[in-house]
Amino acid sequence: MTGTTIFTGVFVSVGGSTTISLPFGADWIEVWNGTNIDGNVANGGRYWYQAWNNGINIINGQGLELQGNAGATAVNYIAGPVGAFSLTNTSTAVPGAPVALTAISNAAPPVVATGSTVGLSTNNGVVEIINTTGAQQLGGMTFSVGTVIGNTSFTLKYMPAIVAGTNGFYRIIPFDPIFYPRRRFITAITTGATTQIRMSVDTTYTVGQLVRVVVPAAYGSISQNINGLTGTIQSIVTATNTVTVDINSTGMGTFTFPLTAAVPFTQAQLSPVGSDAPDAGETSNTLLDATLNTAIAGITLQGGTLDSPGGQNGDVIYWRAGSTFQDTGNVYLGGTGVF
Amino acid sequence: MEARVKISHFTHKQKTVGDNFVRKSFATNILGSEAVSQHNIALFLLDDEIRFNDRQNIVQHWASSLPVINRSGELLFTGPSISRIFRTAKSIFKPYYDFLVATSYFKHAMPLKAIAIFALFNIANIQATFSVNKACKISYLPNFVMCSEIYDFPHDYPLINNYTVINEKIHGERLSEKTRKGCDSLTSGRKPEREIRRGFPATQVVTKVTEMVLNECAARLGVSLRQTEDTLISTMLASTASFINCVGGVNGDNPTEITRSDVDTVVRALLNNNAYTVLDNIEGEDRFGTAPVRDAYFALCSTQLTGSGGLDSVTGFIQKTQYPSPMNSLRSEWGSIGNLRFLVSSIGSYTPNASNLGANVYNIFCTGIEAYAYIEQDGYSASFIYRPPIYDGPLALNASVGYKFAQVPRITNDLWVINLRATLAV
Numbered sequence: 219m220t221g222t223t224i225f226t227g228v229f230v231s232v233g234g235s236t237t238i239s240l241p242f243g244a245d246w247i248e249v250w251n252g253t254n255i256d257g258n259v260a261n262g263g264r265y266w267y268q269a270w271n272n273g274i275n276i277i278n279g280q281g282l283e284l285q286g287n288a289g290a291t292a293v294n295y296i297a298g299p300v301g302a303f304s305l306t307n308t309s310t311a312v313p314g315a316p317v318a319l320t321a322i323s324n325a326a327p328p329v330v331a332t333g334s335t336v337g338l339s340t341n342n343g344v345v346e347i348i349n350t351t352g353a354q355q356l357g358g359m360t361f362s363v364g365t366v367i368g369n370t371s372f373t374l375k376y377m378p379a380i381v382a383g384t385n386g387f388y389r390i391i392p393f394d395p396i397f398y399p400r401r402r403f404i405t406a407i408t409t410g411a412t413t414q415i416r417m418s419v420d421t422t423y424t425v426g427q428l429v430r431v432v433v434p435a436a437y438g439s440i441s442q443n444i445n446g447l448t449g450t451i452q453s454i455v456t457a458t459n460t461v462t463v464d465i466n467s468t469g470m471g472t473f474t475f476p477l478t479a480a481v482p483f484t485q486a487q488l489s490p491v492g493s494d495a496p497d498a499g500e501t502s503n504t505l506l507d508a509t510l511n512t513a514i515a516g517i518t519l520q521g522g523t524l525d526s527p528g529g530q531n532g533d534v535i536y537w538r539a540g541s542t543f544q545d546t547g548n549v550y551l552g553g554t555g556v557f
Numbered sequence: 558m559e560a561r562v563k564i565s566h567f568t569h570k571q572k573t574v575g576d577n578f579v580r581k582s583f584a585t586n587i588l589g590s591e592a593v594s595q596h597n598i599a600l601f602l603l604d605d606e607i608r609f610n611d612r613q614n615i616v617q618h619w620a621s622s623l624p625v626i627n628r629s630g631e632l633l634f635t636g637p638s639i640s641r642i643f644r645t646a647k648s649i650f651k652p653y654y655d656f657l658v659a660t661s662y663f664k665h666a667m668p669l670k671a672i673a674i675f676a677l678f679n680i681a682n683i684q685a686t687f688s689v690n691k692a693c694k695i696s697y698l699p700n701f702v703m704c705s706e707i708y709d710f711p712h713d714y715p716l717i718n719n720y721t722v723i724n725e726k727i728h729g730e731r732l733s734e735k736t737r738k739g740c741d742s743l744t745s746g747r748k749p750e751r752e753i754r755r756g757f758p759a760t761q762v763v764t765k766v767t768e769m770v771l772n773e774c775a776a777r778l779g780v781s782l783r784q785t786e787d788t789l790i791s792t793m794l795a796s797t798a799s800f801i802n803c804v805g806g807v808n809g810d811n812p813t814e815i816t817r818s819d820v821d822t823v824v825r826a827l828l829n830n831n832a833y834t835v836l837d838n839i840e841g842e843d844r845f846g847t848a849p850v851r852d853a854y855f856a857l858c859s860t861q862l863t864g865s866g867g868l869d870s871v872t873g874f875i876q877k878t879q880y881p882s883p884m885n886s887l888r889s890e891w892g893s894i895g896n897l898r899f900l901v902s903s904i905g906s907y908t909p910n911a912s913n914l915g916a917n918v919y920n921i922f923c924t925g926i927e928a929y930a931y932i933e934q935d936g937y938s939a940s941f942i943y944r945p946p947i948y949d950g951p952l953a954l955n956a957s958v959g960y961k962f963a964q965v966p967r968i969t970n971d972l973w974v975i976n977l978r979a980t981l982a983v
Binding site: 309312313316346348349354357358387389395396397398399400401430432481482483484485487489490491511 | 792797801811968971
């Protein structure tokens with residue numbers, strides 16, 4: 219096919235990187251920083267990037283930036299900042315490399331001591347704990363990151379206190395399971411007329427959704443009573459990442475997080491199974507939930523600085539992206555490009 | 558594929574009959590099976606307009622791409638003529654390309670005299686499959702090869718072999734001439750054909766796409782489509798279905814490698830949840846090395862779990878070759894353990910580095926009947942979309958093919974599908 223498909227859009231920068239969803243598979247993008255242009259700023263006004271099908275990007279993902287001199291008497295295209303543009307597909311993202319940790323404390327929340335927190339920031343990100351001596355029960359679980367002290371430590375935001383562990387690893391998990399709503403690990407349950415359930419990773423549940431509580435025997439006496447029950451989410455406390463469900467768990471027993479010796483075991487989990495009312499766009503609730511594919515394929519614009527296509531906080535960014543097809547002749551009769 | 562078999566059968570008979578065309582045609586229909594004769598007569602009933610229209614097209618393309626001595630304008634090809642039977646294609650065309658040799662045979666229609674002979678056999682209930690390519694114009698070359706097949710298969714045995722090879726690329730029907738609607742979707746040049754065939758109401762002809770490039774594209778797109786569907790379903794299940802870790806193994810990880818106790822655990826869970834098994838049992842037979850197979854739930858998993866580090870080492874594992882009747886196994890099936898029958902796929906689901914020790918965790922979706930579904934949105938499933946070159950631009954240079962689908966995978970009952978998570982034995 220010969221031709222070009224073009225999509226356009228605009229967004230206001232939040233000062234960080236911005237991923238533009240381009241499901242049609244764009245291979246080039248132009249970006250205009252309306253704020254900088256209106257302000258007659260010499261730099262940071264216009265960018266151009268193209269990723270050819272053979273993988274050769276313009277200047278290795280830096281793209282081109284139209285810059286002027288201080289007096290705005292001359293303009294020129296130069297290479298943009300390193301990593302200014304990057305092709306993104308969240309459905310194929312892979313976990314980060316293992317990073318050594320030296321200890322997990324018995325505080326609440328537990329503090330993970332490590333010499334490197336690259337890629338982590340306070341209240342931002344998800345990590346997976348791997349093979350920690352004395353804290354094997356956390357292995358393979360994912361946790362939202364709480365307070366980060368650069369190259370020193372970070373906290374497992376929603377994890378109760380555990381018996382301290384020592385050496386192990388963590389890795390950054392750059393993605394959520396792509397279908398929403400997702401299954402989550404349970405870190406704590408408070409029983410009562412209604413049941414409060416805390417999860418290890420920031421919840422994306424909403425009030426009204428139906429969830430099934432899966433609590434294996436390793437989690438104490440509550441297991442034999444609450445395991446397999448479903449409840450509708452009544453409320454959500456974001457600060458503690460806790461949902462309250464309409465399960466009367468009075469007298470059901472105690473939720474006890476397993477110790478390191480319990481490994482191997484099946485983790486407690488909260489699974490979405492439906493909703494008490496149709497979601498937007500649904501006509502009935504005859505089927506269960508987890509149908510929304512949230513994966514994004516597109517281009518990520520680096521932001522935060524003047525010379526970045528993603529712009530600084532508050533900048534208005536206009537973009538135009540497209541996918542251009544060209545004839546090579548290789549796929550046609552004779553393979554000689556006779557067309 | 559039916560056509561390929563018949564033609565192949567025919568050519569083998571033909572080889573022994575002789576070189577004279579009339580004699581071959583006649584004798585073949587006498588000595589050959591009735592089916593061959595029926596096939597012959599059915600093919601003849603097709604309209605000459607098709608090949609003449611196509612011939613004009615192919616002349617244009619050959620002139621720009623492949624070397625050939627073009628004699629398309631000669632009187633020889635202007636209409637049905639019994640003279641054709643005395644001409645061999647090799648004496649007229651001298652192409653440098655085997656396909657062109659084959660193509661040149663298309664010019665030779667079935668002689669009227671032979672037709673009359675065929676008619677003597679009063680063919681009825683003809684069920685023949687033949688291939689034309691009016692709707693597919695990525696390349697015209699294979700199209701004409703198929704036309705050659707239609708009209709000239711009695712002529713030259715080696716060329717028939719070529720046709721057979723090409724025919725193996727047939728993948729699906731595009732236009733059905735069994736119905737009036739199918740006929741009407743063709744060009745007006747097909748109308749006489751319909752009229753002729755109405756004179757033989759028992760004649761049935763199935764039109765298939767024989768376009769090599771298009772067929773190959775369709776085949777690849779078909780694989781892509783199904784793999785995409787599989788990936789979406791498995792990703793959905795991995796995102797949301799409840800799981801049970803394998804804990805019976807000894808590899809020191811969490812989850813461990815799969816063991817018989819883990820299989821029993823998940824089967825028990827499905828039974829407790831009143832999930833129906835998907836497959837019936839296979840009764841035992843008095844055969845060495847076989848064992849009866851229980852009625853079973855499906856266990857969908859990655860091919861990485863095959864072999865001694867995975868399923869094959871589990872107590873009670875029955876390889877599908879050990880089934881009492883292996884024909885009852887599925888192509889993707891690897892074997893059974895207890896009440897699970899394992900279907901493996903190279904794109905089977907796994908969660909990278911998700912075990913306690915950082916190993917890949919393989920998701921084995923153990924499912925009862927009707928545990929999940931694929932909901933078609935907007936009233937359609939997958940659509941294969943072919944746009945002929947005429948839509949490409951004023952010069953009609955390029956065609957495009959693709960597929961689209963609007964489908965949503967959903968769990969219909971979360972109790973009937975359980976993700977059994979496992980790592981590999983060290």
